[in-house]
Amino acid sequence: MIELYTWTTPNGxxxxxxxxxLALTYTVHPVxxxxxxxxxxxxxxxxxxxxxxAVVDSDGPGGKPMRVFESGAILIYLAEKTGKLLARxxxxxxxxxxxxxxxxxxVGPMFGQAHHFLRAAPEPVPYAIERYTKxxxxxxxxxxxxxxxxxxxxxxxxxxxxxxxxxxxxxxxxKVDLKEFPNVARWYAAIAERPAVARGMAVPG
Numbered sequence: 001m002i003e004l005y006t007w008t009t010p011n012g013x014x015x016x017x018x019x020x021x022l023a024l025t026y027t028v029h030p031v032x033x034x035x036x037x038x039x040x041x042x043x044x045x046x047x048x049x050x051x052x053x054a055v056v057d058s059d060g061p062g063g064k065p066m067r068v069f070e071s072g073a074i075l076i077y078l079a080e081k082t083g084k085l086l087a088r089x090x091x092x093x094x095x096x097x098x099x100x101x102x103x104x105x106x107v108g109p110m111f112g113q114a115h116h117f118l119r120a121a122p123e124p125v126p127y128a129i130e131r132y133t134k135x136x137x138x139x140x141x142x143x144x145x146x147x148x149x150x151x152x153x154x155x156x157x158x159x160x161x162x163x164x165x166x167x168x169x170x171x172x173x174x175k176v177d178l179k180e181f182p183n184v185a186r187w188y189a190a191i192a193e194r195p196a197v198a199r200g201m202a203v204p205g
Contacts, residue, residue, distance in 0.1 A: 002026035005046060006053040006204060007033050010166035011071040011108065015053040017162050017200030018075055022082050026055075030204040057081070072104045075159040085159050092154065099153040099160035102142075103167070110135045111167045114174035136174050140181050143168075147183035151190075165191050166201065 002019060004026050006012035019026045031037045031052050038050045047054040047069035055074055060066025068077045076097075079086035087093045114132040117125055143164070146153060153160040168188055171178055178185040191197055 001058045003029060003056040003058070004053060004203075005029045005031050005043060005055070007031050008204065009033070009052065010111075010170060011051075012053045013166040013169075013201055013203065014071045014163050015055060015074050016203035017166070017197050018078050018085070018159065020196035020200040020203075021162065021194075022078060022084055023196075024078070024082070028204045072100055072163065075100065075163060079159050085157070085162070087154075087156070087158070092156075096154040096158045096160050099146075099158075100163050102153075103160065103163040106139055107143075107164055107167050110139055111170070111174055115170065118174060133174060137176065140176055140184060143187075144181040144183045147187045152187065157191075161187075161191060162197075165197065169201070 002024055004015055004019060006015055006028065007030060016028075031043055033052060037043065038047075038052060043054070044050055046056060046067050049069065051069070053071055053074060054067065054069040055077075057066045057068070057077075066077075068074050076086065086096055110132060113128070114136045117128040117132055121128070143153075152158065153164065165188070168178075168184065169192075178188060
């Protein structure tokens with residue numbers, strides 16, 4: 001049994017989409033970050049960085065419980081646990097991990113900053129808005145070029161796509177029209193049609 005601690009953010013939805021894609025049994029524990037619940041001692045014991053998502057696998061390695069925090073680490077852990085959505089062949093595995101790290105180091109942080117300065121900052125900060133919206137559009141360009149070469153980021157549908165999709169799902173938050181990036185639009189529509197993705201995007205309900 002997997003215990004999923006999550007909230008309605010792109011990072012949280014990576015984990016729920018992955019669990020749905022793998023058809024693993026899991027229990028959802030909402031952690032309302034708007035109310036600061038990520039700082040509760042019981043959650044900090046699972047993730048010392050006080051961020052969602054986090055999972056506890058009662059059937060971890062050696063049959064012992066295993067906690068995993070950081071969304072990318074969760075995707076890799078679950079992929080390795082099941083042997084799915086992360087290729088074992090070295091070149092294909094490396095390609096998948098490279099695009100996963102592209103999301104972790106680029107798409108997530110930059111899109112997130114664009115979200116903040118466009119939607120949540122107490123007052124407009126023109127320099128920050130320009131900086132992060134410009135970088136967000138640059139990253140969309142990288143995605144679009146890649147998806148003009150392959151159907152999915154690593155060739156086959158993988159954890160790299162699962163990691164990236166929930167961030168692109170908020171394209172309206174950073175004022176990006178997907179019509180400007182037709183390859184991203186095609187990829188986004190294809191993934192959105194997956195039943196497991198739809199279920200994962202609705203967690204926590």
